[in-house]
Amino acid sequence: MTKSSPVARIPPRRKREPLTRSQMMARIRSKNTKPEVLTRSAVQALGLRFRNHVDDLPGKPDLANKTRKWAIFVHGCFWHSHAGCRLASSPKSNTGYWTDKLTRNKARDADKIAALKAKGFRVLVVWECDVRDGGGRAAAGVDLRLRPGDHGARPRQATSRCAAGA
Numbered sequence: 001m002t003k004s005s006p007v008a009r010i011p012p013r014r015k016r017e018p019l020t021r022s023q024m025m026a027r028i029r030s031k032n033t034k035p036e037v038l039t040r041s042a043v044q045a046l047g048l049r050f051r052n053h054v055d056d057l058p059g060k061p062d063l064a065n066k067t068r069k070w071a072i073f074v075h076g077c078f079w080h081s082h083a084g085c086r087l088a089s090s091p092k093s094n095t096g097y098w099t100d101k102l103t104r105n106k107a108r109d110a111d112k113i114a115a116l117k118a119k120g121f122r123v124l125v126v127w128e129c130d131v132r133d134g135g136g137r138a139a140a141g142v143d144l145r146l147r148p149g150d151h152g153a154r155p156r157q158a159t160s161r162c163a164a165g166a
Helices: 021-026 034-045 095-118 128-132 136-146
Strands: 063-065 070-075 122-127
Touching: 034 063, 034 070, 034 128, 070 095, 070 128, 095 122, 122 128
Parallel strands: 070 122
Antiparallel strands: 063 070
C-alpha cells in the first residue's frame, strides 16, 4: 500500500482550471521548507548538533540546541515581512486582512525572540532570501553567531585525503 499525500495530486497546469485561492494556500508548508532544509544542512556541515521544531521553547524554533542555548528561526521573507527584500511584496488584494496579518506575524516574532533571549538563548533569524542566494551568507552568519567559542561543535574526523596529507 502506498502512502497517500494529504493534498490531492493535481494534473499539470495545461490540463486543468487554475487553482482556487484555498487550493494554493493549502500547498504552503510551515515545516521542512526548502530554505529550512538548506539551513539545516549548513548547520550540520558546521558540526553543530540541534533538534528540529522544539515544542517546549517559545516560538517553536526551527533549529535549537537547549544545552548550548541557541535557536534559529528560518523566516520566509513574505510571511515575516523582511524589510527591504524583493521577496516581501505587499498583497494587492484584500490589503486590510494581509496588512493586519503580517503586522501580527512581526509582533509575534518579536515576542517569541524576546522570550527566548530572556531564557538566556542566543537567537538567529535566517531569511529565505539569504538561503536562496546561494546559502553562503546564511552559512557564514550561522558560523559567526553560533561559534564564537565552543558551542556544541563535534570534533571533526580527519578524512582519508586529509590524513594522507593531500
